[in-house]
Amino acid sequence: MQIDLSLSRRRFLGTSVAATAVLGFSRVPYLAAQDATPVPLLGWSDDFSDNGLLNVATTVAPISSIVRNIGGNRINLRGIVPDGTNSHTFEPAPSDAVILSNADVLIANGLDLEDPTIEMANENLPEGAAVFTLGDKTITPEQYAYDFSFPEEDGHPNPHLWTNIPYAIAYAELVTEELSRLDPDNADYFAGNLDRYRTALETLDAAVQATVDSIPEENRRLLTYHDSWAYFAPNYGMTVIGAIQPSDFSEPSPRDVADLIDQIREENVPAIFGSEVFPSGVLEQIARETGAEYVDDLRDDEPPGDAGSPEHTFIGMMKRNLQIMAGALGGDPSLMDGVDPADTWVP
Ligand SMILES: [Zn+2]
Structure with a gap:
């Protein structure tokens, strides 16, 4: 199946322009978080800048969402893979090389999901910045699933760890460690966000189990x-x-x-x-x-x-x-x- 990447990209850029326009009018939508503190809905299409915050590039939306919940508004966050794109065949654009050249880290799934983006990051990240992959730090090769569309003979494990919520919690913990290593001054802030997010993921995990059991x-x-x-x-x-x-x-x-x-x-x-x-x-x-x-x-x-x-x-x-x-x-x-x-x- 052919995916029209140029169309997806236009949709993505359209989204960021719209979000920026909303910010320009200071009308960021607010909603009550679980502890009733208002949380601005920032998404993951920040522009990278020299505002003193970490510039964190991510790949697919689940990872971007996890990273936002840990980094909050103390990171600039930019997801590279546009929503609604086939992430498995996604090829980053030249403009993504510019983004990556200004990133302090690329947080990716790994396990062969985003190889072209990781390759581009390795070529373009600034001196001292690196790719941080989550999947291979969450499970061991013995735990890799090989199945229908990811047969063992192809050598590419099934990369979708996050659909298992305990693995998503492990992703959030790994993200907290990496952001804290890169920005130790905000380590306590990231740890507090992890506590709240872990609680939300545990609630999700229990609801998933109850729903399957039904x-x-x-x-x-x-x-x-x-x-x-x-x-x-x-x-x-x-x-x-x-x-x-x-x-x-x-x-x-x-x-x-x-x-x-x-x-x-x-x-x-x-x-x-x-x-x-x-x-x-x-x-x-x-x-x-x-x-x-x-x-x-x-x-x-x-x-x-x-x-x-x-x-x-x-x-x-x-x-x-x-x-x-x-x-x-x-x-x-x-x-x-x-x-x-x-x-x-x-x-
Ligand atoms: Zn997939």
Whole structure:
């Protein structure tokens, strides 16, 4: 499948221009955090500057959202991979080299997810700055998942660790360590933000488990287009019975599709899940031929809502995903109602 990167990039720049315009009128939207302290919704499209704050570049939105919740307003944060882009095939633009040449660090997932961006960072980061990857510091090679779209023979592990919330907590802890190393004067501030964010992630983790538990046991099976639930499923008691996207991110072959249709009929799968970022006519065809419900809006790295809305966060994304899964598989989506998706950092 071809992704029009130029279009995504225009959308992304449009978003930052809009955000800047809002800031220009001093009308930053505020909302109540969990401790009722107002938190400005800063997103992750700051311009880097010499304002004395760390210039922190990140890659995909889940990582950007985690870094914002630790760094708060004491970092300049710039996500390189635009929302709604296929992060697995994303190629950074020359303008990203300029951003990286002004960064104090690139915080990335690693595990082969963002190789072109990491390569560009290694060539362009200033003297003394480095890439800091999270995935390989969170689990050991023995824990890497190799599965449908990430077969072991290709040598690229499934990189989607953050869908398993304890791993997302580990990411937040690693980010806190790295920001504190780079800016020791703000270490206490980052640690306070980590405490609040960890509490929010633990609330999310418990709600995810309760929501999965509400799904009838025979329905706790995921058949998805994009293979992003390899670490989520075993932790919460679900099984990924298949992922449709080939390892080169092309469309599946007619033979693959025929096999899947057989599998869905045999296993009596109630729903198959597509993705916002990977629309697939193939899934619609499979749904038509098998009678399974086709749900097209699971997302592994694109938060819901507009940039600047309280749900446009990592927690908001996982909340939405679980509501969608529970709704399609016979569980209780309202068990996610108590999860506040908003940022938890304080100024
Ligand atoms: Zn993905």
